[in-house]
Amino acid sequence: MGGHRFIGMRTQHQKLTRKCDIRGNIFLWAFKGVMDQNPSPFGHILLDQSFSPSCIMHRDTYLNKVLVGSEQGPMQLWTISTKKKIFEFKGWDSPITCCVSSPALDVVAVGCADGSIHVHNIRYDKELVTFTHSTRGSVTALSFCTDGKPLLASGGSLGVISVWNLEKKRLQSVVREAHDSVITSIHFFANEPVLMSSSADNSIKNNLHELWILLNFLLPEIFSSVETFDEWFQISGKMVLLDKLLPKLKKCNSRVLIFL
Incomplete structure (x- = not known):
């Protein structure tokens, strides 16, 4: 595929692979496994010239359908089996930068270049809820928590991760x-409150929620609430967080060593 720069790829259980490039081409492959030596696509969809694709995703419950976001702002739903556009969403007056499926039926989260999350x-x-991410650059990655907590994580162009409470509709x-x-990527582990992120700085990191899980297991009487733990870190930073924790640890004669 010389001359094409691919912007996204999603797979589904029907063993199909899809890629979309910035020229508006959606290519379809039959995915037979990592050892498959046949790189030729079996299908192709050409989008309108006025629609420059910026991301593509497949919603698990939508058989043979993909959502395609655009640099112009609108979003389109396509059926790949018939190669027909089903619906066009008018968008949010800002280029769509990322899109992710939620655990809830029919619900997705869309990130935009203006820092908004829909x-x-x-x-x-x-529209169910809208968050503003503008002070932390454009939205570049999204992930829903799947362990039962109503949380949505977002990554930005400035390297900041934000976690949003969908139930309380706040940061x-x-x-x-x-x-x-x-x-470049952010992901909640399946059925775990553990968040992993990757970046153009060539690093992969885990979120503080993994530390809270360990501390909650070791000292449940102190670390009983992940919300309180988040608030300590958000408001105080690492050093003041330690100032809050150390007296509590000494009071219960704990010898747990914490690295932050």
Whole structure:
């Protein structure tokens, strides 16, 4: 595929692989495994010239369908089996930079270049909640928590990770300077409150929630609430967080050593 720069790839259980390039081409491959030696696509969809694709995703419950975001702002839903466009969402007056499926049926989160995050029901074309990420650059990565907590994590172009509470519709916590460059990927582990992120600075990191899980297991009487732990870190930073924790650890004669 010389001359094409691919912007996204998603796979589904029907063993199909899809890639979309900045020229508006969606290519379809039959994925037979990592050892498959046949790189030729079996299908191709050409988007309108006025629609420059910026991201592509497959919603698990939408058989043979993909969502394609654009640099112009609109988003389109396509059926790849018939190569037909089903619906076009008008968008949010800003280039779409990323899109991710949620655990809830018909719901996706869309990140935009203006720093806004839109949790949207694509079946009814209805906005559920909107968050503003503008002070931390454009939204470059999104991930829903799947362990039952109503959380959505977002990564930005300035290397900051934000965690949003979908139930309370507010910012839950912030990991400042999580990376030294744009965050390229962010992912909650399946059924775990553990968050992993990667960046253009060539690093992969875990979120503080993993530390809280360990501390909650070792000292549940102190670390009973992840929300309180997040607030300590968000408001105080590492050194003041230690000032809050050390007296509590000494009081219960704990010898746990904490690295932050």
